[in-house]
Amino acid sequence: MTHAPQLRIPATYMRGGTSKGVFFRLQDLPQAAQVVGPARDALLMRVIGSPDPYGKHTDGMGGATSSTSKCVIIAKSDVPDHDVDYLYGQVSIDTAFVDWSGNCGNLSSAVGPFAIANGLVDASRIPRDGTAVVRIWQANIGKTIVAHVPVSNGEVQETGDFELDGVTFTAAEIQLEFLDPSDEGEGGGAMFPTGNLVDDLEVPGVGTLKATLINAGIPTIFLNAAELGYSGTELQPAINDDKAALAKFEAIRAHGAVRMGLIAKVEDAATRQHTPKVAFVAPAQDYVASSGKHIAASEIDLHVRALSMGKLHHAMMGTAAVAIGTAASIPGTLVNLAAGGGAITDKGREAVRFGHPSGTLRVGAQAQRVDGQWTVTKAIMSRSARVLMEGAVRVPADSF
Known part of the structure; x- marks a missing residue:
């Protein structure tokens, strides 16, 4: 009897605000999951560990709460005056379902840092020390988010003394601007x-x-x-x-x-x-x-x-x-x-x-x-974000 091998998919596990999620570059996903459809949904559910009738996500990266059952797909943007496209999937815990109907404001804070670290923002726009401004196209709802990301020695600064209630440790402050946040077309x-x-x-x-x-x-x-x-x-x-x-x-x-x-x-x-x-x-x-x-x-x-x-x-x-x-x-x-x-x-x-x-x-x-x-x-608030783990997430090849 033959068994399907496990696939290795480049991924980063990040905290953004009071949420956590698995971040992917679109180009790193298996071909079938690079487009909208059941294969993408099935892959993300398997990454998170859903559906899980036990409600624990023991066999996946999810944390069995709405704040920790999330996936993000980032790609260079074709939208004028934007750096990256940001697509967010809220994975149901106990049912076979990925909800693409809205944004995650908390994970929005991690999009700019991820984009910079993964070469998705033009290097000429990243200061050696200071603040990088990343313009994000929120693809779920068709809105612009501007992230002000602290940079130190040419790299994203993650540590700092900014306190965010709901997060145990301090980190660097990231200011987010949600432009024209009303009128989602619905x-x-x-x-x-x-x-x-x-x-x-x-x-x-x-x-x-x-x-x-x-x-x-x-x-x-x-x-x-x-x-x-x-x-x-x-x-x-x-x-x-x-x-x-x-x-x-x-x-x-x-x-x-x-x-x-x-x-x-x-x-x-x-x-x-x-x-x-x-x-x-x-x-x-x-x-x-x-x-x-x-x-x-x-x-x-x-x-x-x-x-x-x-x-x-x-x-x-x-x-x-x-x-x-x-x-x-x-x-x-x-x-x-x-x-x-x-x-x-x-x-x-x-x-x-x-x-x-x-x-x-x-x-x-x-x-x-x-x-x-x-x-x-415009709506404005400050959050923080941090890479928790990076490398590759594994999923059985026959799971999507």
């Missing part, structure tokens, strides 16, 4: 797909909830914590150990996706697990983060808790942070109101600091109202 192509800053979202079996439905960074459904029976200071066990709560949030997500025009019927939500996100907000109050750190209400503007791939996130998704910053900047949204509101002017709040399960995060947004319509030109 749900009517508007930042607020229903045309409203706040909607009454009817969810059978749950009730009617106030909701801000927004396309910015990633499609997100914002709810009031109090209306759900929460304080807004919850940590992961309070949500993830409650099966009834998780089912309720999934029902909200499915009905919100229909309302946003992302899917035609609630049953389609099962094939779109990565988006939209569901988050709940509350006014600032004292709390203790998952690390045991005490955070005073005076340190933050509001609380936000968000779910990703059916579970409460341990910190905050980068793309959801963009949505938070954008919504906070626009008077009248649930996020803005939780942060204390503000006068109705043609220029919204430019930055917000929010509390999440692991600590706090500041995100800025440049929003303005023109002819009665709100637009956002």
Whole structure:
């Protein structure tokens, strides 16, 4: 009996923000996986170790959480004025599915460093010491991300004293600019797909909830914590150990996706697990983060808790942070109101600091109202990234 050999595929395992993923150069993938299709999906699932009915990813590179079941494909860009194309796949843990419907804001911070280290950025644009500016085309959603990557002695600087709540050790700071983060071309192509800053979202079996439905960074459904029976200071066990709560949030997500025009019927939500996100907000109050750190209400503007791939996130998704910053900047949204509101002017709040399960995060947004319509030109936040391992990942040759 013959057995398939294992293939060696060049890969880099990287942390980006509060996520981890397996990074590939497009040219290094097997020929069948260099194009969109079932072979690519099957390969990435086998790399991660999915589907895994045990929910452990023991036989793969995944970490059995939404933050660690990710793959990234990078290639030189043909898009004018861009260095690289960045394609992100969120791999389901227990089902045979890769969701390509959105971006990962956290792993976005690792794209610039990976591109520089792998020769995908023109060497003439990389200073010996200073900051390299990498223009990234986010291929999932057709948006531009500008990464400001520190460089020392001609190489990416990874170590530093920048602290990011949700990440144990310090590293070098990478500033990200998400340009024109609203209007992802879905749900009517508007930042607020229903045309409203706040909607009454009817969810059978749950009730009617106030909701801000927004396309910015990633499609997100914002709810009031109090209306759900929460304080807004919850940590992961309070949500993830409650099966009834998780089912309720999934029902909200499915009905919100229909309302946003992302899917035609609630049953389609099962094939779109990565988006939209569901988050709940509350006014600032004292709390203790998952690390045991005490955070005073005076340190933050509001609380936000968000779910990703059916579970409460341990910190905050980068793309959801963009949505938070954008919504906070626009008077009248649930996020803005939780942060204390503000006068109705043609220029919204430019930055917000929010509390999440692991600590706090500041995100800025440049929003303005023109002819009665709100637009956002840029969202800005700082993350960090680091290579954890590089070399080759192995997969059985008959797995894709």
